[in-house]
Amino acid sequence: MLEGACHCGSVKWTYDLPLESVTACNCTVCRRYGALWAYGYLGEGITVSGEINSYSRGRAIDFNFCSGCGCVCYYTLKTKDDQGRRKIGVNTRMISDPDKIASLPIDHFEGLDSFEDLPRDHRTVKDLWF
Numbered sequence: 001m002l003e004g005a006c007h008c009g010s011v012k013w014t015y016d017l018p019l020e021s022v023t024a025c026n027c028t029v030c031r032r033y034g035a036l037w038a039y040g041y042l043g044e045g046i047t048v049s050g051e052i053n054s055y056s057r058g059r060a061i062d063f064n065f066c067s068g069c070g071c072v073c074y075y076t077l078k079t080k081d082d083q084g085r086r087k088i089g090v091n092t093r094m095i096s097d098p099d100k101i102a103s104l105p106i107d108h109f110e111g112l113d114s115f116e117d118l119p120r121d122h123r124t125v126k127d128l129w130f
């Protein structure tokens, strides 16, 4: 299981699903946050806790950050899908043990114009830590 927390430790997430890659996105929000997302559905192998503030991007997405230290910990879709599930992306940059995901490949989502998944380019998480 992967565990993440903001810098002050107030906001936490757990991710207990197989994780084969994380996603970088170049949309106007993700570019600024520098987030590396791992996806799933809230309550299905993913838990979150702690006091957050949210930045709403339009009507669709809440970016949730620690009200104390400001770290962007996860995003959630405002609405559930037709199976009653709420999509979530946890920001793996909050991971407590970076070595656990350092060798995972980066998926590149072109979230600015085309909304396409781009081919992998051999970069891994450890290539983007710094």
Ligand SMILES: [Zn+2]
Pocket (backbone or CB within 6 Å): 006, 007, 008, 009, 010, 011, 066, 067, 068, 069, 070, 071
């Ligand atoms: Zn915090």
